[in-house]
Amino acid sequence: NWVRKTFLTLSLANIFGNCWNCIFPAVQIDAGQGNVVMTDSNNHAYFLLGSQWYKMGSLNLKHVSVGPAGIWGVDLNNRVYKYVAGSFVFANGDLQQVDAGGDGQVVGVTNTFTIHCLKSTIASAYRKQSPLSWTTLPGLLMYFSCSTNYGCWGVNSAQNIFFTEVTPSTCDISGWTHVEGAAVKVEIETDGSVFVVTKDGDVFQREGIDSSTPQGTSWTHLPMPSRISHVSYDHGNLWVVTDYGTILKCVC
Numbered sequence: 001n002w003v004r005k006t007f008l009t010l011s012l013a014n015i016f017g018n019c020w021n022c023i024f025p026a027v028q029i030d031a032g033q034g035n036v037v038m039t040d041s042n043n044h045a046y047f048l049l050g051s052q053w054y055k056m057g058s059l060n061l062k063h064v065s066v067g068p069a070g071i072w073g074v075d076l077n078n079r080v081y082k083y084v085a086g087s088f089v090f091a092n093g094d095l096q097q098v099d100a101g102g103d104g105q106v107v108g109v110t111n112t113f114t115i116h117c118l119k120s121t122i123a124s125a126y127r128k129q130s131p132l133s134w135t136t137l138p139g140l141l142m143y144f145s146c147s148t149n150y151g152c153w154g155v156n157s158a159q160n161i162f163f164t165e166v167t168p169s170t171c172d173i174s175g176w177t178h179v180e181g182a183a184v185k186v187e188i189e190t191d192g193s194v195f196v197v198t199k200d201g202d203v204f205q206r207e208g209i210d211s212s213t214p215q216g217t218s219w220t221h222l223p224m225p226s227r228i229s230h231v232s233y234d235h236g237n238l239w240v241v242t243d244y245g246t247i248l249k250c251v252c
Contacts, residue, residue, distance in 0.1 A: 025245020031234035032067040032101050032190055039064055041245060045073055045088075059088045067100035067190075068148060069123040074098050078111060082126050090129050093118075101190065102146030105168040113140040113157060117171035135171035143185050150192035150214040155183050159199065163215040177215050179206075189233040201227025201243055 029038040036048040043060040046053040056064075059081065061073040071083035072091075080093035095108035095116065104120025115137040122132060139154075141162070146152035151165040151174075159182040165174040181204070183196035194206035194216065203224055208217030227243040238250040 026241045026247045027245070028063055028230050029232050029239050029241050029247060030065045030099075030101075030187075031232040031237065031239050032065075034235055035066045035071075036232075036234070036239065037064045037066045037071060038241075038247070043076060047071075056083060057087050061088075063097050065098050065100040065106075067102065068104050069100045069102070069106050069118075069120065070126075072098045072100045072106055072123075074108070080108070082123075084127050089127070091126060092132050093134055097143055099145045101148070101188065102152065102166060103148040103168040105146065105166060105171060107137075107144050107146050107152065107166070109141050109144050109154075113142050115139055115141050115144055115154070117166060119171050120168035137166075137171065137173055139176055145187045147188040147192055148190055150188065150209055150211070153179075153186045153188045153194055155186050155196070159183055161186060161196065165214070179215055181219055185230060187232055193233050195222075195231045195233060195238075197228055197231055201229065203228050203231055203240065 025041045027039050027041055038046050039061055043062055045056040045061045045064045047056050059075060061075050064073040073081045073088060074095050078094050078096050080091045080095050080098060081088035082091050094110055096111045098106060098108040100106050104124045106118040106123040109115050116134040117137055118132060118134055140156055141154040142157050144154040146166055151163060154162050161179040161181050161183055163177045163179050182198060184199050185197040188194045192209050194209060196204050203222045204219040205222055206216040207220055228240050229243050230241040232239045240248045
């Protein structure tokens, strides 16, 4: 596994040499399809172009996500938006966390931990403010993330980790499979790579994920130079946000 090997061979100085400190402190980051977005402590959303972060309008957002369904965000009042033609367009919904990494569908959770899904046919085509019909999924989660490959992962308020498969066009799920371990955040990326962050700020990667075992087989701890609050992975790059708000880009 390249991520494990990379972190075991890099010194702390090498890792800190890959910092992106243009926007500080960062709170949350998401990468997908070659794009990277983030939010800072002032609730501003940014898009990475080359080596520079560019502010995405004046709307205050606490969470952003990028993927096949576009760029989606949640504001301080849990209202949902999609980034369309250079600005965020209101898309009715009530979420505290949103994820656009699925195969066209958008998913998220509310502050009461209910789980919601927007069908791929609706999410991908959404362009202007209009009524949207979200599908409520069974169960309760505090964080939920989907991929175009190998399903979706979530964690609940008891830090239990779960796996399921979501049908993008209908938002039907295959049922919840409990996965051993404990985490407060989980991210599955486009290629099916899964990373979790624990309450102590440790990062683990799921091993053994393939088409026959999409829930994987074991966890590998990734050594970090600091406590980590958020992770995302795309195109060979692991992006992490430390508890100091520093963004680290760890390259294969």
